[in-house]
Amino acid sequence: MTLSASLEQIAVNRSFGGWHKRFRHRSAALGCDMVFAIYLPPQAEDGPVPVLYWLSGLTCSDENFMQKAGAQRVAAELGIAIVAPDTSPRGTDVPGDPDGSWDFGHGAGFYVNATQAPWNVHYRMYDYVVAELPSLVEANFPVTDARAIAGHSMGGHGALVSALKNPGRYRSVSAFAPISHPTTCPWGEKAFSRYLGADRQSWKAWDACELIAALPEGVERLPLLVDQGEADGFLAEQLKPADLEAACAEAGHPLTLRLQPGYDHSYYFIASFIEDHLRHHAAALQD
Numbered sequence: 001m002t003l004s005a006s007l008e009q010i011a012v013n014r015s016f017g018g019w020h021k022r023f024r025h026r027s028a029a030l031g032c033d034m035v036f037a038i039y040l041p042p043q044a045e046d047g048p049v050p051v052l053y054w055l056s057g058l059t060c061s062d063e064n065f066m067q068k069a070g071a072q073r074v075a076a077e078l079g080i081a082i083v084a085p086d087t088s089p090r091g092t093d094v095p096g097d098p099d100g101s102w103d104f105g106h107g108a109g110f111y112v113n114a115t116q117a118p119w120n121v122h123y124r125m126y127d128y129v130v131a132e133l134p135s136l137v138e139a140n141f142p143v144t145d146a147r148a149i150a151g152h153s154m155g156g157h158g159a160l161v162s163a164l165k166n167p168g169r170y171r172s173v174s175a176f177a178p179i180s181h182p183t184t185c186p187w188g189e190k191a192f193s194r195y196l197g198a199d200r201q202s203w204k205a206w207d208a209c210e211l212i213a214a215l216p217e218g219v220e221r222l223p224l225l226v227d228q229g230e231a232d233g234f235l236a237e238q239l240k241p242a243d244l245e246a247a248c249a250e251a252g253h254p255l256t257l258r259l260q261p262g263y264d265h266s267y268y269f270i271a272s273f274i275e276d277h278l279r280h281h282a283a284a285l286q287d
Ligand SMILES: N[C@@H](CCC(=O)N[C@@H](CSC=O)C(=O)NCC(=O)O)C(=O)O
Pocket: 056, 057, 058, 059, 060, 064, 068, 102, 152, 153, 154, 155, 265, 266, 267
Protein backbone atom coordinates (compact mmCIF):
# COMPACT_ATOMS: atom_id res chain seq x y z
CA MET A 1 0.00 0.00 0.00
CA THR A 2 1.22 3.52 -0.73
CA LEU A 3 1.22 5.77 2.30
CA SER A 4 -0.62 9.07 2.06
CA ALA A 5 1.74 12.08 1.89
CA SER A 6 0.04 13.37 5.05
CA LEU A 7 1.70 10.58 7.08
CA GLU A 8 5.33 11.10 8.10
CA GLN A 9 7.05 7.95 9.35
CA ILE A 10 9.25 8.85 12.32
CA ALA A 11 10.34 5.42 13.59
CA VAL A 12 10.39 1.79 12.52
CA ASN A 13 11.41 -1.36 14.42
CA ARG A 14 11.22 -5.03 13.47
CA SER A 15 9.31 -6.90 16.18
CA PHE A 16 8.31 -10.60 16.34
CA GLY A 17 8.41 -10.90 12.55
CA GLY A 18 6.23 -7.81 12.12
CA TRP A 19 6.81 -4.08 12.34
CA HIS A 20 6.38 -1.40 14.97
CA LYS A 21 6.09 2.01 13.31
CA ARG A 22 5.41 5.57 14.49
CA PHE A 23 3.81 8.27 12.35
CA ARG A 24 3.22 12.01 12.66
CA HIS A 25 0.23 13.54 10.91
CA ARG A 26 -1.98 16.61 10.97
CA SER A 27 -5.24 15.91 12.79
CA ALA A 28 -8.29 17.79 11.56
CA ALA A 29 -10.30 16.77 14.63
CA LEU A 30 -7.67 18.10 17.05
CA GLY A 31 -6.22 20.96 15.00
CA CYS A 32 -2.64 19.96 15.73
CA ASP A 33 0.06 17.50 14.73
CA MET A 34 -0.30 14.08 16.37
CA VAL A 35 1.86 10.98 16.67
CA PHE A 36 0.49 7.43 16.75
CA ALA A 37 2.10 3.99 16.72
CA ILE A 38 1.03 0.89 14.84
CA TYR A 39 2.16 -2.70 15.28
CA LEU A 40 1.70 -4.71 12.07
CA PRO A 41 1.96 -8.46 12.61
CA PRO A 42 3.70 -10.69 10.02
CA GLN A 43 0.29 -11.75 8.59
CA ALA A 44 -0.19 -8.16 7.33
CA GLU A 45 2.42 -8.92 4.62
CA ASP A 46 -0.07 -11.35 3.06
CA GLY A 47 -3.35 -9.49 3.46
CA PRO A 48 -5.40 -7.20 5.67
CA VAL A 49 -5.63 -7.96 9.39
CA PRO A 50 -8.05 -6.76 12.09
CA VAL A 51 -7.07 -3.95 14.47
CA LEU A 52 -7.06 -3.45 18.23
CA TYR A 53 -7.10 0.23 19.21
CA TRP A 54 -5.34 0.79 22.54
CA LEU A 55 -6.09 3.90 24.62
CA SER A 56 -3.47 4.74 27.25
CA GLY A 57 -3.84 6.51 30.56
CA LEU A 58 -2.86 9.80 32.16
CA THR A 59 0.65 11.06 31.33
CA CYS A 60 1.10 8.54 28.48
CA SER A 61 1.96 8.93 24.81
CA ASP A 62 1.80 6.29 22.08
CA GLU A 63 5.02 4.83 23.49
CA ASN A 64 4.07 3.52 26.95
CA PHE A 65 1.97 0.61 25.72
CA MET A 66 4.22 -0.33 22.82
CA GLN A 67 7.34 -0.35 25.01
CA LYS A 68 6.00 -1.80 28.26
CA ALA A 69 2.94 -4.03 27.69
CA GLY A 70 4.75 -6.81 25.83
CA ALA A 71 1.83 -7.25 23.45
CA GLN A 72 3.72 -7.81 20.19
CA ARG A 73 4.56 -11.52 20.60
CA VAL A 74 0.92 -12.57 21.00
CA ALA A 75 -0.36 -10.01 18.45
CA ALA A 76 2.11 -11.57 15.97
CA GLU A 77 0.80 -15.05 16.77
CA LEU A 78 -2.85 -13.99 16.44
CA GLY A 79 -2.44 -11.75 13.41
CA ILE A 80 -3.82 -8.59 15.01
CA ALA A 81 -2.55 -5.07 14.33
CA ILE A 82 -2.43 -2.70 17.31
CA VAL A 83 -2.82 1.07 17.02
CA ALA A 84 -1.81 3.28 19.95
CA PRO A 85 -2.67 6.99 19.74
CA ASP A 86 -1.42 9.74 22.03
CA THR A 87 -3.62 10.67 25.01
CA SER A 88 -4.32 14.32 24.18
CA PRO A 89 -3.72 17.00 21.61
CA ARG A 90 -0.20 18.40 21.92
CA GLY A 91 1.89 21.40 20.98
CA THR A 92 2.67 24.91 22.04
CA ASP A 93 -0.67 26.14 20.60
CA VAL A 94 -2.62 23.64 22.71
CA PRO A 95 -3.42 24.86 26.22
CA GLY A 96 -2.49 22.50 29.05
CA ASP A 97 -3.27 22.47 32.75
CA PRO A 98 -2.91 26.05 34.03
CA ASP A 99 -1.43 24.60 37.26
CA GLY A 100 0.95 22.32 35.38
CA SER A 101 -0.43 19.15 36.95
CA TRP A 102 -0.42 15.77 35.17
CA ASP A 103 -4.10 14.85 35.46
CA PHE A 104 -5.51 17.47 33.09
CA GLY A 105 -4.57 18.93 29.71
CA HIS A 106 -1.57 17.51 27.88
CA GLY A 107 -1.52 13.74 28.38
CA ALA A 108 -5.02 13.86 29.86
CA GLY A 109 -7.60 14.34 27.09
CA PHE A 110 -10.05 11.85 28.68
CA TYR A 111 -11.27 10.80 25.20
CA VAL A 112 -14.13 13.33 25.28
CA ASN A 113 -15.13 16.16 22.94
CA ALA A 114 -14.73 19.30 25.05
CA THR A 115 -17.53 21.85 24.84
CA GLN A 116 -15.97 24.63 26.92
CA ALA A 117 -13.49 27.32 25.85
CA PRO A 118 -10.57 27.22 25.56
CA TRP A 119 -10.54 23.40 25.57
CA ASN A 120 -13.14 22.91 22.84
CA VAL A 121 -10.74 24.10 20.11
CA HIS A 122 -8.36 21.12 20.36
CA TYR A 123 -9.60 18.64 22.97
CA ARG A 124 -11.73 16.39 20.76
CA MET A 125 -10.06 13.07 21.47
CA TYR A 126 -13.32 11.12 21.13
CA ASP A 127 -13.73 12.17 17.49
CA TYR A 128 -10.04 11.47 16.92
CA VAL A 129 -9.92 7.92 18.30
CA VAL A 130 -13.38 6.77 17.16
CA ALA A 131 -13.46 8.28 13.67
CA GLU A 132 -10.44 10.18 12.32
CA LEU A 133 -7.70 7.77 13.32
CA PRO A 134 -9.48 4.57 12.20
CA SER A 135 -10.26 6.20 8.83
CA LEU A 136 -6.60 7.15 8.42
CA VAL A 137 -5.38 3.70 9.48
CA GLU A 138 -7.86 1.83 7.29
CA ALA A 139 -6.91 3.96 4.24
CA ASN A 140 -3.15 3.57 4.67
CA PHE A 141 -2.33 0.19 6.19
CA PRO A 142 -3.16 -3.44 5.37
CA VAL A 143 -6.00 -3.68 7.89
CA THR A 144 -9.68 -4.54 7.77
CA ASP A 145 -12.55 -2.65 9.36
CA ALA A 146 -12.87 -5.34 12.06
CA ARG A 147 -12.05 -3.28 15.15
CA ALA A 148 -11.56 -3.95 18.84
CA ILE A 149 -10.80 -1.40 21.53
CA ALA A 150 -9.04 -1.58 24.89
CA GLY A 151 -7.19 0.66 27.27
CA HIS A 152 -5.86 1.44 30.71
CA SER A 153 -7.20 3.73 33.46
CA MET A 154 -8.30 6.96 31.68
CA GLY A 155 -7.91 4.95 28.45
CA GLY A 156 -9.76 1.94 29.85
CA HIS A 157 -12.70 4.21 30.46
CA GLY A 158 -12.21 5.77 27.02
CA ALA A 159 -12.42 2.31 25.48
CA LEU A 160 -15.63 1.47 27.36
CA VAL A 161 -17.25 4.77 26.36
CA SER A 162 -16.15 4.48 22.72
CA ALA A 163 -17.75 1.02 22.49
CA LEU A 164 -20.88 1.89 24.47
CA LYS A 165 -21.56 5.01 22.38
CA ASN A 166 -21.07 3.16 19.08
CA PRO A 167 -22.94 -0.14 18.99
CA GLY A 168 -21.69 -2.27 16.09
CA ARG A 169 -18.46 -0.31 15.55
CA TYR A 170 -16.26 -2.60 17.66
CA ARG A 171 -16.29 -6.39 17.82
CA SER A 172 -14.98 -6.42 21.40
CA VAL A 173 -13.91 -4.17 24.27
CA SER A 174 -11.73 -4.60 27.34
CA ALA A 175 -10.10 -2.47 30.00
CA PHE A 176 -7.37 -2.55 32.63
CA ALA A 177 -8.18 -0.61 35.80
CA PRO A 178 -10.61 1.79 34.09
CA ILE A 179 -11.74 5.01 35.77
CA SER A 180 -15.15 3.37 35.93
CA HIS A 181 -17.37 6.20 37.12
CA PRO A 182 -15.63 9.49 36.28
CA THR A 183 -18.57 11.72 37.19
CA THR A 184 -18.02 10.70 40.83
CA CYS A 185 -14.21 10.67 41.25
CA PRO A 186 -11.64 13.47 41.58
CA TRP A 187 -9.85 12.85 38.25
CA GLY A 188 -13.15 12.80 36.36
CA GLU A 189 -14.68 15.75 38.19
CA LYS A 190 -11.62 17.89 37.49
CA ALA A 191 -11.50 16.98 33.80
CA PHE A 192 -15.24 17.04 33.08
CA SER A 193 -15.87 20.34 34.90
CA ARG A 194 -13.29 21.99 32.67
CA TYR A 195 -13.82 20.16 29.35
CA LEU A 196 -17.63 19.92 29.64
CA GLY A 197 -18.61 22.73 32.03
CA ALA A 198 -20.55 23.01 35.25
CA ASP A 199 -23.70 21.16 34.15
CA ARG A 200 -23.19 17.68 35.59
CA GLN A 201 -26.10 16.36 33.55
CA SER A 202 -24.01 16.85 30.40
CA TRP A 203 -21.22 14.70 31.88
CA LYS A 204 -23.40 11.59 31.82
CA ALA A 205 -22.92 11.15 28.07
CA TRP A 206 -19.22 10.52 28.81
CA ASP A 207 -19.52 8.17 31.81
CA ALA A 208 -19.51 4.39 31.29
CA CYS A 209 -21.76 3.64 34.28
CA GLU A 210 -24.33 6.18 33.07
CA LEU A 211 -24.17 4.92 29.47
CA ILE A 212 -24.69 1.31 30.60
CA ALA A 213 -27.79 2.42 32.53
CA ALA A 214 -29.13 4.41 29.57
CA LEU A 215 -28.62 1.94 26.67
CA PRO A 216 -31.99 1.58 24.94
CA GLU A 217 -33.78 -1.75 24.82
CA GLY A 218 -32.67 -3.88 21.87
CA VAL A 219 -29.31 -2.17 21.39
CA GLU A 220 -26.25 -4.44 21.37
CA ARG A 221 -24.69 -4.92 24.82
CA LEU A 222 -21.08 -5.75 24.02
CA PRO A 223 -19.59 -7.88 26.84
CA LEU A 224 -17.01 -6.04 28.93
CA LEU A 225 -13.76 -7.70 30.03
CA VAL A 226 -12.13 -5.77 32.88
CA ASP A 227 -9.02 -6.58 34.91
CA GLN A 228 -8.37 -4.67 38.14
CA GLY A 229 -5.42 -5.02 40.49
CA GLU A 230 -6.44 -5.28 44.13
CA ALA A 231 -3.25 -3.46 45.25
CA ASP A 232 -3.89 -0.54 42.90
CA GLY A 233 -3.35 2.68 44.87
CA PHE A 234 -6.03 4.47 42.83
CA LEU A 235 -8.70 1.79 43.28
CA ALA A 236 -11.00 3.18 45.95
CA GLU A 237 -10.83 6.91 45.23
CA GLN A 238 -10.54 7.04 41.43
CA LEU A 239 -11.37 3.72 39.76
CA LYS A 240 -14.45 2.36 41.60
CA PRO A 241 -14.89 -1.01 39.85
CA ALA A 242 -17.78 -1.80 42.23
CA ASP A 243 -19.77 1.02 40.59
CA LEU A 244 -19.23 -0.58 37.17
CA GLU A 245 -20.24 -3.95 38.57
CA ALA A 246 -23.42 -2.46 40.07
CA ALA A 247 -24.33 -0.60 36.85
CA CYS A 248 -23.90 -3.78 34.80
CA ALA A 249 -25.87 -5.89 37.26
CA GLU A 250 -28.71 -3.37 37.34
CA ALA A 251 -28.87 -3.08 33.53
CA GLY A 252 -28.17 -6.73 32.72
CA HIS A 253 -24.98 -5.76 30.88
CA PRO A 254 -22.48 -8.64 30.50
CA LEU A 255 -19.31 -7.98 32.51
CA THR A 256 -16.34 -10.15 33.39
CA LEU A 257 -14.56 -8.28 36.19
CA ARG A 258 -11.38 -10.01 37.33
CA LEU A 259 -9.88 -8.75 40.58
CA GLN A 260 -6.18 -9.62 40.54
CA PRO A 261 -4.62 -9.99 44.02
CA GLY A 262 -1.37 -8.06 44.61
CA TYR A 263 -1.33 -6.19 41.28
CA ASP A 264 -0.95 -2.40 41.18
CA HIS A 265 -1.78 0.22 38.52
CA SER A 266 1.42 -0.13 36.53
CA TYR A 267 2.39 -1.68 33.23
CA TYR A 268 3.74 -4.67 35.22
CA PHE A 269 0.05 -5.43 35.81
CA ILE A 270 -0.93 -4.81 32.19
CA ALA A 271 1.92 -6.97 30.87
CA SER A 272 0.79 -9.81 33.14
CA PHE A 273 -2.70 -10.05 31.60
CA ILE A 274 -2.41 -8.51 28.13
CA GLU A 275 -2.26 -11.96 26.55
CA ASP A 276 -5.71 -12.82 27.94
CA HIS A 277 -7.10 -9.58 26.51
CA LEU A 278 -5.51 -10.15 23.10
CA ARG A 279 -6.98 -13.65 22.92
CA HIS A 280 -10.38 -12.28 23.98
CA HIS A 281 -10.23 -9.75 21.15
CA ALA A 282 -8.89 -12.25 18.60
CA ALA A 283 -11.85 -14.56 19.24
CA ALA A 284 -14.24 -11.71 18.38
CA LEU A 285 -12.19 -10.27 15.51
CA GLN A 286 -11.78 -13.58 13.73
CA ASP A 287 -15.46 -14.55 14.03
N1 LIG B 1 2.14 10.96 38.35
C1 LIG B 1 2.53 9.69 37.98
C2 LIG B 1 1.41 8.72 37.86
C3 LIG B 1 0.63 8.74 36.58
C4 LIG B 1 0.13 7.36 36.24
O1 LIG B 1 0.09 6.45 37.06
N2 LIG B 1 -0.25 7.19 34.97
C5 LIG B 1 -0.70 5.89 34.54
C6 LIG B 1 -2.09 6.00 34.05
S1 LIG B 1 -3.13 6.62 35.36
C7 LIG B 1 -4.70 6.77 34.68
O2 LIG B 1 -5.01 7.14 33.63
C8 LIG B 1 0.25 5.39 33.46
O3 LIG B 1 -0.11 4.59 32.63
N3 LIG B 1 1.49 5.88 33.53
C9 LIG B 1 2.51 5.60 32.53
C10 LIG B 1 3.36 4.40 32.76
O4 LIG B 1 4.15 4.08 31.83
O5 LIG B 1 3.24 3.73 33.81
C11 LIG B 1 3.41 9.81 36.75
O6 LIG B 1 3.61 10.93 36.30
O7 LIG B 1 3.92 8.79 36.25
